[in-house]
Amino acid sequence: MTQMTQATIGDSEFDRDTAVARREEGVYDIDLSAGWTIINAVNGGYLLAVLGRALADALPHSDPFTVSAHYLTASRPGPAVIRTDVVRTGRTLSTGQASLFQYDEDGREVERIRVLASYGDLDTLPDDVRTTARPPAIPPMEQCFGPQDGPAPVSGSSAIADRLMLKLDPSTLGWALGAPSGKGEMRAWFGLADGRDADPLSLLLAVDALPPTAFELGISGWVPTVELTVHVRSRPAPGPLRVSITTRNLAGGFLEEDAEVWDSAGRLVAQSRQLARVRLG
């Protein structure tokens, strides 16, 4: 992946790999790229962005405000079809539903993920900001570490690492050195490797692209997402994002992951929460 020039919104790896082809009204085809896999599974944030793009086409509003996804079966790279349904259209918000299907060995559709989402227009929102949350304290990017920086098994041997600019806060990297902190925290600088700036769709990727907080809790197994809901609150400014993920309730074989995404202008642009299963070793 040699980048000659910086990619732009609309002309980038992320845009090409999430592009959906309209087969008929409300139905879209896509070939899920192998470039966004972790181990054998397609990344859940990438899938959310694919579904988000289909809904942006199907609904009269273009920006995801709140997207709730229930993950049913593991997606694989390859052909998929997305079926959307317009639930309600309003002046400022519209609501839609979308399901992504792949095919079993007999060619039957198998549902992978279903989402409910409400869309609006971020650019028409009033510009009041009364955020009391504080941006995460992450060291400067040059003091943070990514998969390219050393032998640490960041994200395992996954294709997605090549597509992300991910620089993890060293204080949440204990797991990579065999010494997890015991705190359910993960923080990183985040961007796309080809330099494309963030937009509302790529925020859907950003909330599920860091290593799981479970790693810092000493759990090294698979942590599949059951449900993930993301709120996009503002169009992100150009430049790298800061992503902070926190787990406060690991119990009964499940945990929540709360993500915050902050843009370069210091604005909280997205919040998400997911429920995931943990395999205790």
Add this chain to the structure above:
Amino acid sequence: MTQMTQATIGDSEFDRDTAVARREEGVYDIDLSAGWTIINAVNGGYLLAVLGRALADALPHSDPFTVSAHYLTASRPGPAVIRTDVVRTGRTLSTGQASLFQYDEDGREVERIRVLASYGDLDTLPDDVRTTARPPAIPPMEQCFGPQDGPAPVSGSSAIADRLMLKLDPSTLGWALGAPSGKGEMRAWFGLADGRDADPLSLLLAVDALPPTAFELGISGWVPTVELTVHVRSRPAPGPLRVSITTRNLAGGFLEEDAEVWDSAGRLVAQSRQLARVRLG
């Protein structure tokens, strides 16, 4: 509402008012009770419990693990029909969808709320608890205040107040005295007025039953929910619940409300987040 004896799970006001009648497979009738209204609207948590009960019947698992609801139009007391769809059934989790409809003046169905939910069996979960969250610091119940305790306009003139045991932390009651704290916090002891203990379904009510945090931010208008997702993490122990709600990002005419529900045994039994619109005065 004179209570001669303490109500029990299965035989209480809440159970009667959320009971759904199966019309045919997957379709349920209900008469939405006027007893759970705030001003003119039916409480969103009550609606969630109604839908949750229908899904508990439609799915092979009985306990809501994660429920995502998108609120489309305001529900009114009176007849409604719930249509459910089984999305996927698995060994430990099953996923369903449900929509609640009411009728316009021409008798046509109007969709009020749509939910996606994954259900399981709370009693089969392993009993590990590694929760790092701390219960909210709420003063003893006798130092807290409810609608019955004075002239404070708690929840306005709403029927729901008669059905709840709600005792608000005085430090989050500034709004009722004309002096909102400016902090997006609301905390209360919570129960049902007839003494029925909490169960997973009543937790769906508990996460949306306190006055909005917006009141403490000095916003007195209507704060309609766009989307609400709740995770039920454990079957609650008998006794009153503690509910804490926090808003950290009021911006662009929207805010999030994060709720935590703790049971009498000190366990974090539910977490929720909603996106709501605010009408800035």
